Amino acid sequence: MHPKSLKGSIKYQELSIKTFNMKELSISALNQSLKNKDFTSVELTEYFLKRIKKYNKDLNAVITSFDEKALNSAKLADEKIATGAAPDLCGIPILHKDIFCTKGELTTCGSKMLANFVSPYNATVVENFEKSGLISLGKTNMDEFAMGSSNETSYFGVVKNPWALDCVPGGSSGGSAAAIAARLAPAATATDTGGSIRQPAALCGVTGIKPTYGSVSRWGMIAFASSLDQGGPIAKTSEDCAMLLKCMASFDHKDSTSIENKRPDYVSKLYQPIDGLKIGLPKEYFSEGLHPGTQKAVENAIEVLKGLGAKITEVSLPNSKLSVPAYYVIAPAEASANLSRYDGVKYGYRCKNPVDLEDLYVRTRSEGFGEEVQRRIMIGTYCLSSGYYDAYYKKAQLAKELIIQDFQTAFSDVDLIIGPTCPSPAFQHGTKSDNPVEMYLEDVYTIAVNLAGLPGMSIPCGLVSKKPVGMQIIGNYLEEPAMLQVAHQFQNVTDWHKAVPGNF
Amino acid sequence: MSWETVIGLEVHVQLSTNTKIFSSASTEFGNEQNSQANEIDLALPGTLPVLNKAALEYAIMFGLAIDAEINNESVFERKNYFYPDLPKGYQTTQLEKPIVGKGSVPITLSDGVIKNIGIHHAHLEEDAGKSLHSESHRDGYSLVDLNRAGTPLIEIVSEPDMRSAAEAVAFAKKLHSIVTAIGICDGDMSQGSMRFDVNISVRPAGFSEFGTRTETKNLNSFKFMEDAINLEVNRQIRVLEDGGKIMQETRLYNGVTKKSQSMRSKEEANDYRYFPCPDLLPVHVSKEFINNLRKDLPELPENKKNRYKEQYGLSEYDANGLTENFLFAKFFEDSMQLFDKPKLLANWILGDVSSKLNQANITLKDSLISPKHLVELLKRIEDKTISNKIAKEVFEEIFEGKGNADSIIKEKGLSQISDAKFLEELVSKVISDNPNMVEDYIKTDEGKRKKKLGGFMGQVMQKSKGQANPQQASELLIKHLNDIID
Numbered sequence: 008m009h010p011k012s013l014k015g016s017i018k019y020q021e022l023s024i025k026t027f028n029m030k031e032l033s034i035s036a037l038n039q040s041l042k043n044k045d046f047t048s049v050e051l052t053e054y055f056l057k058r059i060k061k062y063n064k065d066l067n068a069v070i071t072s073f074d075e076k077a078l079n080s081a082k083l084a085d086e087k088i089a090t091g092a093a094p095d096l097c098g099i100p101i102l103h104k105d106i107f108c109t110k111g112e113l114t115t116c117g118s119k120m121l122a123n124f125v126s127p128y129n130a131t132v133v134e135n136f137e138k139s140g141l142i143s144l145g146k147t148n149m150d151e152f153a154m155g156s157s158n159e160t161s162y163f164g165v166v167k168n169p170w171a172l173d174c175v176p177g178g179s180s181g182g183s184a185a186a187i188a189a190r191l192a193p194a195a196t197a198t199d200t201g202g203s204i205r206q207p208a209a210l211c212g213v214t215g216i217k218p219t220y221g222s223v224s225r226w227g228m229i230a231f232a233s234s235l236d237q238g239g240p241i242a243k244t245s246e247d248c249a250m251l252l253k254c255m256a257s258f259d260h261k262d263s264t265s266i267e268n269k270r271p272d273y274v275s276k277l278y279q280p281i282d283g284l285k286i287g288l289p290k291e292y293f294s295e296g297l298h299p300g301t302q303k304a305v306e307n308a309i310e311v312l313k314g315l316g317a318k319i320t321e322v323s324l325p326n327s328k329l330s331v332p333a334y335y336v337i338a339p340a341e342a343s344a345n346l347s348r349y350d351g352v353k354y355g356y357r358c359k360n361p362v363d364l365e366d367l368y369v370r371t372r373s374e375g376f377g378e379e380v381q382r383r384i385m386i387g388t389y390c391l392s393s394g395y396y397d398a399y400y401k402k403a404q405l406a407k408e409l410i411i412q413d414f415q416t417a418f419s420d421v422d423l424i425i426g427p428t429c430p431s432p433a434f435q436h437g438t439k440s441d442n443p444v445e446m447y448l449e450d451v452y453t454i455a456v457n458l459a460g461l462p463g464m465s466i467p468c469g470l471v472s473k474k475p476v477g478m479q480i481i482g483n484y485l486e487e488p489a490m491l492q493v494a495h496q497f498q499n500v501t502d503w504h505k506a507v508p509g510n511f
Numbered sequence: 512m513s514w515e516t517v518i519g520l521e522v523h524v525q526l527s528t529n530t531k532i533f534s535s536a537s538t539e540f541g542n543e544q545n546s547q548a549n550e551i552d553l554a555l556p557g558t559l560p561v562l563n564k565a566a567l568e569y570a571i572m573f574g575l576a577i578d579a580e581i582n583n584e585s586v587f588e589r590k591n592y593f594y595p596d597l598p599k600g601y602q603t604t605q606l607e608k609p610i611v612g613k614g615s616v617p618i619t620l621s622d623g624v625i626k627n628i629g630i631h632h633a634h635l636e637e638d639a640g641k642s643l644h645s646e647s648h649r650d651g652y653s654l655v656d657l658n659r660a661g662t663p664l665i666e667i668v669s670e671p672d673m674r675s676a677a678e679a680v681a682f683a684k685k686l687h688s689i690v691t692a693i694g695i696c697d698g699d700m701s702q703g704s705m706r707f708d709v710n711i712s713v714r715p716a717g718f719s720e721f722g723t724r725t726e727t728k729n730l731n732s733f734k735f736m737e738d739a740i741n742l743e744v745n746r747q748i749r750v751l752e753d754g755g756k757i758m759q760e761t762r763l764y765n766g767v768t769k770k771s772q773s774m775r776s777k778e779e780a781n782d783y784r785y786f787p788c789p790d791l792l793p794v795h796v797s798k799e800f801i802n803n804l805r806k807d808l809p810e811l812p813e814n815k816k817n818r819y820k821e822q823y824g825l826s827e828y829d830a831n832g833l834t835e836n837f838l839f840a841k842f843f844e845d846s847m848q849l850f851d852k853p854k855l856l857a858n859w860i861l862g863d864v865s866s867k868l869n870q871a872n873i874t875l876k877d878s879l880i881s882p883k884h885l886v887e888l889l890k891r892i893e894d895k896t897i898s899n900k901i902a903k904e905v906f907e908e909i910f911e912g913k914g915n916a917d918s919i920i921k922e923k924g925l926s927q928i929s930d931a932k933f934l935e936e937l938v939s940k941v942i943s944d945n946p947n948m949v950e951d952y953i954k955t956d957e958g959k960r961k962k963k964l965g966g967f968m969g970q971v972m973q974k975s976k977g978q979a980n981p982q983q984a985s986e987l988l989i990k991h992l993n994d995i996i997d
Contacts, residue, residue, distance in 0.1 A: 108557045121556065128550055130557060227557040234789035263561050263791050341789050344589050347600020348554040352655065368593055391591070391784035400786060 029054050030190035031505075034099060034247040037193055041088055041098045048088065048098030052081040052142050055100045059145065059191050062511060066167050068176075068185040070105050071113050072145035084140045096254055097140030102195040104183050105146035106153055107133050107238070108227040116229045117149040117161040117179075120349045120356045120375035130227025131259045132196055132238050139254050144192055147182030151377045152346065153203055153231040155179050156449035159440050160379040167436075168211060169508040170474050174433035177207030177449075183241045184211035188475075189511040194242050194251050198228060200235045201334055202429070202453025205465035208241055209428035209477020212467040212506060214494065215241040216248045219484050220460035221266035223252075224259035230345040232338035233264075235457040244504050245466060245494035249273040252487065266485075276488040277495040282316030284493060287421035289324045292452050298431035304469025304476040305427045308497065312425070315496055322417040322424065329406040330455040331447055336390050336403035337458070342380075343387030349375060382443065411459045418483045423493060427452055428465040428477035452479060462487050466494045467503040475506070512752070513716040516744050517724075518679045519671035521708040522686055523664050524696045525638065526569045532637045532663035533560030533603065540702050548640075548657035554598035559790050562587075566663035567794065568804055569695035570610045570635045573665055575805050576689050577630055579614025583798075587635075587791045591784045595655045596640035604666075606785050609634035610794070611665070616689070617813070618681040619831075628682045629670030638662040659703075665695075671710065671721065676740035680733050683707060684835065688812040691837040698837075699874065706731050709740055712757070713747045722747070723757040727764050727771060739764035742771055815840055823853035832861040838875035839865070846882040855889055863903060867910045879912040888916040896926045898981055929980040937979065938987040941970045942995070952992055964988060 027040065029051060041048060056074055063069045077100065084098035108114045108126035110133075115121045129137070137143060150160040158166040158181025166181040168174040169189040176185040180197035184207035187195050197204045199217035208215030216239045223238040230236060240251035252273050259265045288309065293302060313319055351357035351371030358374050361367035376384070390399035417424060429449055439446045456463035461481055468478035482490040498504050531538055534551035551558045574581045586608040589601040611633035617625050640660035644653045667686065673679045687705060691698035698704055712724035727743055730736045742764070747757055759777040764770075787793075810818070812834040819830035833843045839860055846856050864885065868878060888905055891897050897905065897920060908919045920926050928934065942949060945967070952963045964985060971984045 108555075114556065116556065124556065126557070127555070225557075226559055229556040230790075232789070261561060262559050264789075340786060343784075344591055344599075344601050344786070347591060347593065348556070348598060350593060350595075350600060352595045353553055353598060354555070364595070388784065391786055393782045393784070396784075396786070 030058065030193075031507075032193070033244060034096065034193060034242065034250045037099050038096055038250075042093070044088070048081040048084040048142060049078060051098065052077050052100050052144070055144055055192050058189075059186075062189050062191060065172065065510075066169060066185050066189055066191075067164050068148055068166050068182040068189065068191060069102065070115060070117075070146050070148050070163050070182070073112065073143055076112075077142050077144050080137070080142045084142060087140055094139045096136075096250065098142065099194065100142040100144045100192050101136055101251075102144050102147050102183060102186050102192040103133060104149055104180055104195070104197050106149060106198055106229045107146075107196055108229070109133050109143060109146065113146065114229070115146070115163065116153070117151040117163060118376065118380070119162040122162060122356065124355050126227075128227060131224035131257070131261065132228065132255055134227075135254055135257055136196075141194075141254070147180070147186055147195060149182055150179035150203075151380050152229070152342070153179040153198060153200055153236075154342070154379050154383055156202065156206055156446055157434075157436075157439065158182065158207070159436065160377055162377060165436055168433045168474075169511055170212060171433060173435050174474065175210065175436055177210035177429070177433065179203040179207075180215070180241065181207045184208050184213055184215065187211065187213040187241050187243060188508060190507065194240060194247065196238060196255070197241045198231075198236055198238045199453075199457065199463075200231050200237075200338060201457050202450035204239050204241060205453050205463055205477065205479060206429045206449060208465040209467075209479075210433040210475065212470075212475030212477075212503070212508075213241055213243060214245055214248050214464070214466045214498075214504060215239060216252060216464035216487065216491070217456070217462060218252060218256060218487055219266070219462045220457075221264050222256040222270060222462075222485075222487075224257060224262045224265055226259055226261040230341075232341040233345060234341060235334075235338060237457070244498055245464075245491050246274075246277055246498075248464070249277055249491045249495070252491075271485050271488050273487055273491055276492045279492060280316065281312070281493050281496045284317045284423065284489070285421040286312060286317045286319050286493075287322030287417055287424045288319060289322050289327065289417070289424055289426055291324050291327045292426035296430050296448070296451070297427060298471070300471030301427050301429075301431055301476050304471060305425075305478050308468035308478050308501075309425065311497060311501060312493065315500065317493070320421060322421060324410075324413040324417060324455065326406065326409040326413050327455050330410055330458055331451055333403040333406035333410070334450075334454045334458060335386065335447060336399045337407065339383040339387030340390045340400050340403075341387070343384045343391065346376070346380070346384055351375070379443075407458045410455050414455070414459050414461060414481075414483075422482075422489055423486070424481040426479050426481075428479040429453065432471045432474035432476055456481055460484070462490060464490050464494060466497065467506065468497075468501070469503060470506065475503070514713045514744075514748050514751075515716045515718070516674055516676075516740075517671045517712045517714065517721055518673035518675075518740065519710040519724075520667075520669045520673070520679060520682065521710070522667040522669075522683065523638075523706045523708075524573075524667065524686075524690050525704045526566050526663040526665060526695055527697045527704075528563055528565040528569065528663055530563055530565075531661035532563050532566045532635065534661055536661065538662050542658060544654075544656040545658060548660060552598065552657050552661045554600075560603060560788075562791060562794065563663060566635060567610070567796070569663070570633065570665050571796065571801060571804050572693050572695055572808055573633060573667070573690060574611035574614065575801070575808055576693050576811055577614035577616050579630055579633070580612030581796065581801050582608060582610060582612055583796050584608060585610040585635075585794045585796075587788045587794070588785045589788050592781045594639070594642070595653065596642045596657070596660065598640070598657060598660060602637060602639065603788055603791070604636035605634035608793070610796075616682060616685055618678065618685050620681070621677065626672075626678070628672045628678075631668045631670050633665050633667040636664050636666060638664050671712075676737045676744070679709065679740055680737050683733055683736060685812075688835045688837065692812045692815070692834075692840070693809050694837075697876075700731050700733075703731055707736050709736060709743075711740060711743045711747065713744060713751065722751075723759050725757065725760050725762050727762045728774070730764060732766070735764065735766040738766070738769060739771060742769070746771075812837070812840075819853075823847075825853055825857055829854070829857040829861060832865075833857060836875075842875055842882055846886055849882060850886040850889060852889065852893075856885070859885060859889065863906050867907070878910070880910050884909050884915060891916050891920060895929055895980055896920060898927055898977065901925050901927065901977055925978065927980050928975055928978045929983055931983070934979060934984055934987055937971055937974060938984060938991055941967055941974065942988075942991055945970065949992065949995060953996055967992075
């Protein structure tokens with residue numbers, strides 16, 4: 008029986024919940040169902056709040072859930088939908104990475120330093136979604152101040168990968184990726200400074216996009232490395248990401264690095280065939296260090312794209328080996344200044360009984376920041392110190408220019424660049440946390456995109472030992488529509504994005 | 512041995528924009544602590560700066576006023592250090608690419624010679640908040656007020672071109688006159704609107720190499736600056752003549768005790784770890800943008816001075832005095848609209864008005880006197896209702912807000928007596944009461960008699976309670992005395 012024929016029947020509500028598999032519905036289907044009144048936003052919100060309650064103790068993907076507040080927003084959304092004048096996506100629940108400030112709610116950034124911080128204002132991203140009527144369900148776990156690739160640096164504990172609970176979900180947006188993989192929400196926000204959307208999306212088998220730097224406002228998004236940080240959505244599919252990004256991206260006069268031009272149309276190109284699209288495979292991304300299973304899965308995916316009419320060529324990004332070292336100068340340098348404001352004076356953690364000002368600073372910051380954050384502050388401070396600035400910071404900026412050049416040369420021949428998102432599938436907790444350099448190499452394929460300010464996305468393209476593999480799609484500036492299009496066309500003919508980890 | 516003093520200045524000028532340099536909070540002075548600090552000024556997580564366009568325009572206007580290069584690309588950098596009144600843990604400022612490049616400011620030395628003081632550059636930056644330390648450190652706390660945090664500043668850095676405290680003060684006053692005339696700073700030094708850091712070194716006269724310099728920070732009056740420089744120059748000479756060495760250090764001058772002390776040595780100086788602020792893109796200004804500001808630039812003190820000399824026939828002294836202080840210049844011009852007597856107005860503004868303001872320790876902006884008040888008073892001198900002397904008395908009352916010229920003259924019965932009959936009787940009485948003075952007058956050579964008139968005038972004024980029209984009275988005295996001689 009078609010669900011719509013149940014409208015008006017007494018058993019409608021009860022039946023509808025049984026009939027619709029809410030957790031597997033796309034954003035577009037949810038949107039349609041809410042407008043058709045197949046079910047209400049309150050029902051949908053209750054459904055996901057229940058799932059969070061049920062599964063979060065296993066996953067630790069969510070730090071705060073907004074239960075009552077979310078239901079109140081859902082009620083308002085239902086009223087708006089009833090008027091027939093509700094904007095697109097009104098009534099759809101969304102989780103926010105705990106790096107986005109949410110008015111009146113805890114915003115911890117995964118740190119002890121901000122474990123008690125209640126933001127008095129909303130991030131523009133949160134504001135954009137709430138204005139459209141999306142329901143903020145809560146805040147997702149993350150690496151402390153977004154510094155990490157495994158979600159093991161969070162003050163609120165490690166996040167588990169829904170595909171293998173003994174493995175990491177990736178990071179820093181590990182909570183958002185794990186939550187989408189376990190279907191705790193239909194949508195989540197995330198941020199990406201060196202791969203923090205794409206790498207966890209890959210390890211958790213979900214779709215995530217980091218748009219062109221300047222597309223999404225950074226107002227209210229707690230800074231790690233300002234010149235690289237960029238927000239984006241994580242969801243089940245490319246189409247979902249496109250619809251979310253449309254709402255999320257906007258010019259914001261409160262962010263001086265926000266692009267003033269109108270954002271491209273992320274959605275309408277999705278449904279066009281990719282026949283004749285030129286795709287480049289960087290040879291440096293298919294070399295030593297790449298897990299053979301990951302390589303195979305990506306190569307198989309490329310065959311699929313070939314079948315859809317894409318033209319595949321090899322390209323070279325000769326300076327990609329500079330990206331990790333350049334990143335680990337620039338990002339810590341900016342972070343060392345960005346994190347100076349956490350000094351125990353105004354808000355956040357303050358050490359007990361400081362004897363003088365220096366003691367207040369030293370103990371507040373030693374006790375409030377975790378090991379990885381302290382390591383990066385020290386690296387950054389060192390790189391900027393008098394006598395070292397030219398050798399590190401200036402040189403890293405030069406490397407960044409070379410990397411930008413590499414991409415521009417490649418994009419003169421191809422429309423998009425495709426490769427693996429990260430070197431291998433999810434690894435077990437604790438296996439890399441004692442070796443920072445090995446952990447930093449997790450982002451070897453993603454970091455260059457941030458340094459160049461380009462858009463990048465990851466989509467699921469296979470499973471290796473029952474763990475997902477991600478394929479990375481990189482576009483030129485503001486070429487998100489083409490990236491989302493190729494991803495959508497791929498998802499049209501494959502089922503990797505539909506795979507759900509067994510226990511969820 | 513004779514010594515030469517070398518002085519360079521770093522001048523912090525608070526720009527009089529309505530809002531802060533990177534936030535929309537008000538910059539008004541003197542409100543309740545922390546009431547003018549929004550989420551950006553408090554450096555809440557996730558907040559970002561956006562440059563206030565007015566602050567940029569003001570900085571460019573200053574550059575244009577001193578004929579400096581305006582850099583079409585300038586870059587904000589972060590200067591990192593920890594202090595409780597610096598909420599972000601860094602100050603956003605400019606270093607390698609400041610908005611204003613090289614320029615120069617002419618000063619007039621006491622001998623009338625014009626000397627150009629080089630400007631190395633001027634850059635935009637944000638002010639810090641204020642820390643209020645409790646009297647006794649044992650209280651265990653300090654208070655922080657962030658109302659000032661984020662107030663826009665330009666820091667003007669001079670070349671080491673000054674050779675005495677007097678030159679430094681002349682330069683500082685000239686800068687004050689420029690920034691107030693073009694309206695980018697209220698010039699109120701008591702509220703910290705202009706603050707001076709002075710770099711001082713001495714070297715044996717004739718040497719071309721600079722001596723080791725010290726920096727005396729945060730002087731907020733011309734007087735303190737002059738005293739601090741003289742004190743430091745003498746200290747350095749004393750140290751050197753005793754065979755010692757000058758240490759490169761930062762010093763603090765206490766205007767109350769008139770002493771200075773070392774704050775920190777070069778070794779203790781912070782490594783500020785400057786780097787370009789990634790939250791603010793490089794600032795680009797077009798030629799057109801600059802030209803529009805140039806077109807609308809208010810008249811500069813130097814040009815105004817020359818115009819006053821030419822248009823109103825004022826002396827260098829008067830024209831300079833009026834244009835050095837833009838409030839005086841405005842007062843003068845507003846008064847001229849009502850009463851076309853430039854010399855008389857200049858005398859009064861630079862004389863009585865200025866000295867009353869100094870006595871009250873206020874600026875024209877905060878006083879009750881208006882151009883209308885002054886002109887009403889001067890018109891009563893002009894029409895001989897009161898004498899110049901009485902006018903000074905009336906002015907004091909006006910200055911204190913006790914009324915206008917007419918009401919005070921009336922209330923106190925001060926109007927001048929020009930009644931010929933009354934004066935005739937008065938003069939006759941003074942002459943008949945003082946035969947000795949008359950005899951003395953007659954004995955005096957004709958050419959020197961004028962001097963003797965003062966005694967008679969004193970009596971006339973005393974007997975008329977100062978109200979006799981002095982010119983009429985003196986004419987009558989001469990006439991009557993001449994009648995006796997004849």
